[in-house]
Amino acid sequence: MWAIRVSTLILASGALLAQVENIAPLTDEAARGKAIYEGKGNCESCHRIKGVGSAAGPDLSEVGVRSPEQLTTKLTNPDAEINAANRPYRVVLKNGTAVNGRLLNIDTFTVQMMDDKQNLRSFVKSDLKEYMFVEKSPMPSYQGKLSDQEISDIVAYLSTLRPPPGQGRGGRGGRAAAAAPAPPPAAEPH
């Protein structure tokens, strides 16, 4: 009965599907993963899913487009692969104050970044002792802090977080845009 209703809605429209997704039951594994994500994993202190949580780290609302292997690696060895759009950046002022965040723009004289408290910051290069990308992720490794089972539960949960079907979602960040296939070339007259 329930299944029939859901599939009718799925056929009805992508917008409705987005709503169904929110109430669709998770598998046991994904439900356990969600509880760890919200609980002992403390992921919400840095991440946001569908508007809930912190904006310090990337929004994970659509992170299920990543493979389970990539997600597992992110949890056990966060430095191994950092998505270009999330690459951490750091400036150090001449007085020694360090500011960490994400690079938005850099030109001959200035550096603009979003700091890890989500403030837009602009610096004049001549005020800076250094400015650079950082290879070390601000995200802690969960290797040894969560069991293999707990990590695979979280990965099962993250894998359910998908863009609404039928929506190109080229908008936010570089991620969706990078994942989207290139548009077909305009028909060339011969």
Ligand code: HEC
């Ligand atoms: C101290 C803050 C912090 C905590 C706590 C944290 N993360 Fe992260 N996470 C980040 C930052 C910053 C990035 C972006 C840099 C990177 O990819 O390493 C990130 C990246 C990620 C990514 C990759 C996103 C992408 O689009 O490539 C995933 C997945 C992720 N975190 C999941 C989690 C989960 C699940 C937890 C909890 C078990 C968690 N994080 C806890 C800060 C954090």
